[in-house]
Amino acid sequence: MTASLTLGPVLFNWPVDRWRDFYARIADEAPVDTVIVGEIVCFKRAPFFAEAMGEVVERLTAAGKTVWLASPILVGSERERSAMRDLVSADAGIVEANDMGALALLAGRPHAVGPTINVYNEATLAWMAERGAVAVSLPAELPAATVAALAKAGRELGVAVEVQAWGRAPLAISARCYHARAHGLHKDGCQFVCGNDPDGLPVTTMDGQPFLTVNGTQTMSHGCLCLTAELPALVGMGVSRFRLSPQAMDMVRVAEAFRAVLDGRRDGAEVAAELGGLIDAPLVNGFYHDTAGALRVA
């Protein structure tokens, strides 16, 4: 079985036209198998994309992509809850749960588990499989040995195990909006300042060292996860899906490069060198190598 590529949801607040065009190009050109769609970071952004959602899903489906909708990462307020319930009941297909509440509602029907749900071991994976999970995307911070154990368990349980192989790593979620806070604004009156930063707001240390990226209520890494060199080992472990997380860059080229490595047509290290030139961030793989996520291990 060959490994497949998943395009994760766009995590940044892009203008809706850009968002629509992005997916149109993915539909036409990107060699990805599954596309996960949905605004999962901030409830306030969701209405902007709602109008284009149907069109995007249709276009991707028509192009032969498998399309899954994703549920929000943090669900606390009443409005967030009802949006989550609506999503689960409206979509008959596979929904990727990003919160335990959505996971609860999806019990008994095939569904996917997103990377912001904590799956750290085979016991939890088995519990989820029993409830209907068909695919689990692992948290970014898991090291190789853990990924290997989970991939093995996944094969036995019939659950496809996925690993994020490209894009900034999601590191934290909050009820507080840091984009608004950085602009001296309150979340309720945020003026959607996150829309100014299509690749997130860079955060440096007081010494000027690049460190993190703020994306509204989400905090991400500054470094861009890149596991091209690790792909053969991951496939060997039984990882069957690789997630590419959209950045404001040529994601078609990224998908083509990953496909080429998976097909044995290109070398992972060489591809990393090429892709590194396309994004204004260092490539990192420390999590996988069981060290600081900000590091790159050769």
Added chain:
Amino acid sequence: MDNFELICPAGTPAALRAAVDAGADAVYLGFRDETNARNFPGLNFTRQDVADAVDYAHARKVEVYVAINTYPQAGNLGPWQKAVDDAARLKVDAVILADPGLLAYAAKRHPDLRLHLSVQASAANVEAIRLYRDAFGVRRVVLPRVLTVPEIAKLNAEVDVETEVFVFGGLCPMAEGRCSLSSYATGLSPNKQGVCSPATHVRYEQRGGALASTLGGFTINVFGEGEQAGYPTLCKGRFVAGGAPAYLFEEPTSLNAMDLLPELKAAGVHALKIEGRQRGKAYIGAVVRAYREALDSFAAGRPVPHIDLQAMVEGGTQTTGAYTRAWR
């Protein structure tokens, strides 16, 4: 009126005795390993320590909870399962768990063991809480520090499970158990190793009169001369995001919700929790005593006294955190 239960931290046997003596209703603690989210050097309890703690607390009608609230490592579930088995054998009053796999194990293997859901599970909505209750028989949920008091009230009205909320101590601005910031800077995380911004990766350096703190080589803060310092917890650091250096995520501040007792009671909260298993027994004694006094006054219908805990708080400032909407 039923009083709130006061749930107090202990990182050492001496701290446990301090908490019990100061008026805790229950004390929570962890074993001396990676199975709990305060796996700090020199801290926590051996099995014998827990046995002694249970004896001491039970003799004074105080309960003991054991936190086994990290996420068990794939391929190595043994230490976590053994921690649950030992907690049951040592007759603790509840275990505080976060991982679904471990909850399933505990529910099946020890049906009489009372299960609490750790804040590290970050169950922030009714649907999630019902899932833990229905699937594992969880009796109490420690709510993540992301909810406002009205949200907590709504939640309690809809789901029949005890809720416990933090009222004092260190404040995570991020949803707990869903944060890899520490891991990104150091490779060690709350979920995996039970540490956040671990001391092994912390260095302090004097820069003239200023004091710089670093974590994993990243500068987390620089304190000017005479400025209150803080431990370099990553999310309490000062960073630059397009302007002057600022506390982007959270100021070095402590949660203190003592003024919100009436609101928390009206919201149906069952138990109040003090953070700080890593703090000394002097802190624990002082904070528990203050809260005991406040809760007893409140339960008796007397005005809640203003008790100064300023000396105990990080950065010298206090906040009601996410409980009030303005925090967001």
Added chain:
Amino acid sequence: MREPMREPAVAPTAIDDDRARRFEASLSRAGLGLVPRLGERVSDALLARLLRVLAERHPRAFEALREMQDACVLIEPVDAPVALMMRVGPELSLHARPRGAVGTGAAAADAVIRGPYARLLDLLEGRIDGDALFFRRELTISGDTALILALRNTLDGEDEMDLMADAASIAGPLARALPVLRRNAGPVLDRVEAARRLLPPPLRRGIERIGARIEARLTGTVPGTNPGAGA
């Protein structure tokens, strides 16, 4: 003038007079000052004996200290002439050296904790919250932060230590003198302070010498002689 630091209401079990505490701190600090004059062999023997007494009285903490990885922590009171180098791990030991002496300074230590002597004593005895002290920048730490944290947590895990009483028990005369001292510390301190203030500077130095001699006799550590540490 600065407001005095507000302390948490922690009632020391053995001492009910804050002035007694201050007197003890200054007395023990002076005692510590005498240590280098005893010569390394004698002071090391004395401190070894103190450690043995502490280990007997606080077995849990001392077992934990021995279980730590081999490392050295320099405990440096900024207002005393002497610093203590504590080696944790299987080779647990305690040495006193003049501050700044070669081979015992920060360079030889894996971690250093600095602060006013009285605060360090409070911290070691678990009377005060180390984090709060650090936040207020009364203490500074450098080097291996985890090592300092482990030491702090281990000592804090004991019910309140009474280092003065423990130390006194190895120095015969002080063991008997301590309860009396604690009872009388307030008035004594007042009298000493008053006398010092009233005297012209040359005589002030004289009274300080007398004070040092009294302290030396109390602690049983007459300079240059073996105080009978029995090691």
